[in-house]
Amino acid sequence: MNTEQSVESNCSPNRCSVSTPEGNDLKSGALKRTPFSKFKRVNSNFKSPLQVPESAKVSPAEEVAELERRREQLDTEIAQLEAEGCRVEELEHHIDMLHEYNDIKDIGQSLLGRIAAVRGTTTRELYSQFDLELDD
Numbered sequence: 001m002n003t004e005q006s007v008e009s010n011c012s013p014n015r016c017s018v019s020t021p022e023g024n025d026l027k028s029g030a031l032k033r034t035p036f037s038k039f040k041r042v043n044s045n046f047k048s049p050l051q052v053p054e055s056a057k058v059s060p061a062e063e064v065a066e067l068e069r070r071r072e073q074l075d076t077e078i079a080q081l082e083a084e085g086c087r088v089e090e091l092e093h094h095i096d097m098l099h100e101y102n103d104i105k106d107i108g109q110s111l112l113g114r115i116a117a118v119r120g121t122t123t124r125e126l127y128s129q130f131d132l133e134l135d136d
Helices: 059-083 088-119 123-129
Strands: none
Touching: 088 123
16 A cells, blocks of 8 residues: 555444545645634734723722722721621631531532432422421
8 A cells, every 4th residue: 555545444343543644745734623614814912801901901009009998998897797796606617517518518419410320310309208408
């Protein structure tokens, strides 16, 4: 077999290969990597869908001033919460408890999914069978 011929084989139930053009077949355009497109340039430069207009751009000094205002606002909110009796340690404890709750809930959701798969039903149907609230 010379390099100008295509290598072809047959498909069988256990094995299937495709024909691969070689030699001059590639030059004649037998294989194209880029699909047909109505656009002139398929391989154009990337443009982000999140374009920021020139008028929305802020100078570094304005950005720093805005961040300082935000920091002062947050400091005021923290002082107000501390005056109401909230403590940072208590907040951290609640956050840890929320993380634990979410981990347990994720495990429960996973188990419900597996039970639903075994029973051939949906997790929504299992909620009613186990007297669970859909909003939980």
